[in-house]
Amino acid sequence: SFNMTYTVLLEKLGGSPLQPVCNGINVSLNDSLVGTLTTLENCSVNLRTACQDDNELLIKQLTRCQEITTAYRERLTDILKNLNGLEKLCVDLEERSVNELLDQVVNCGNITLDGETFLREQRNRCNAEFKLCRKEERNTIVVLDRCTPNLENNGNSTENDSQSSSPSSDVQKDFTATEDFLSSQAYVLV
Numbered sequence: 001s002f003n004m005t006y007t008v009l010l011e012k013l014g015g016s017p018l019q020p021v022c023n024g025i026n027v028s029l030n031d032s033l034v035g036t037l038t039t040l041e042n043c044s045v046n047l048r049t050a051c052q053d054d055n056e057l058l059i060k061q062l063t064r065c066q067e068i069t070t071a072y073r074e075r076l077t078d079i080l081k082n083l084n085g086l087e088k089l090c091v092d093l094e095e096r097s098v099n100e101l102l103d104q105v106v107n108c109g110n111i112t113l114d115g116e117t118f119l120r121e122q123r124n125r126c127n128a129e130f131k132l133c134r135k136e137e138r139n140t141i142v143v144l145d146r147c148t149p150n151l152e153n154n155g156n157s158t159e160n161d162s163q164s165s166s167p168s169s170d171v172q173k174d175f176t177a178t179e180d181f182l183s184s185q186a187y188v189l190v
């Protein structure tokens with residue numbers, strides 16, 4: 001959805017990302033509006049990379065952990081059902097198979113913690129990239145105002161320009177619609 005913003009901005013800057021024009025004047029590639037243009041151009045790819053759902057291995061590990069935990073719980077339940085005194089309980093709990101399951105359950109706790117860290121970092125990368133794209137999308141309004149001549153004054157700005165209707169107000173409405181659309185997406189950004 002940032003592609004639409006990029007397309008509008010590129011069109012307003014003369015159509016060439018390597019030779020942008022603002023109010024008929026070539027813009028330096030060091031100008032902040034070129035940074036905005038470049039960021040928006042790369043948003044789709046950068047978001048796809050930062051937000052990719054690369055959790056297949058983690059899901060397999062957690063599924064296996066669920067199976068291990070269930071087996072351990074069932075084994076303990078069997079031991080407690082067949083309880084014939086504390087001495088028998090101690091012997092049963094020291095069985096090799098019970099201890100192996102316990103070790104695996106403990107390891108699953110580590111897998112879960114590592115998985116939470118991985119998912120948190122993934123979410124943070126995704127959020128950071130989205131925030132950068134959103135920031136540059138909002139900067140587009142400033143760029144459009146800067147590079148759209150005031151038609152009433154033949155392109156010359158005056159003190160009263162800030163009080164008059166902005167030439168990019170329709171564009172701002174388009175961005176608001178885009179923002180509403182993005183806000184309704186299922187991916188939660190914190």
